[in-house]
Amino acid sequence: MKCYVCAREGKDSDAVAVCIVCGMGLCMRHAVRTETEVWQGGYPFPARKRQKKIPRILCPDCNAAYEEE
Secondary structure, eight states: OBOHHHHHTTOOOBOOEEOTTTOOEEOTTTOEEEEEOOEEEOSSOOEEEOSSOEEEEEOHHHHHHHHHO
16 A cells, blocks of 8 residues: 555655544655544433543544644
């Protein structure tokens, strides 16, 4: 698998990770490791935020979307 972001830039880089949100293949330069919040709850509610966060790999676009919140 190749890095999608590099391919858009006309480069050829092997992917080392996949974005957990959109599934885009990412090289080390474009993979963003971040900690995301985890929610727990039954249908339809109550939901509560867990104390610990989970490390996830995101592409630059999905990471930017998470930071907008």
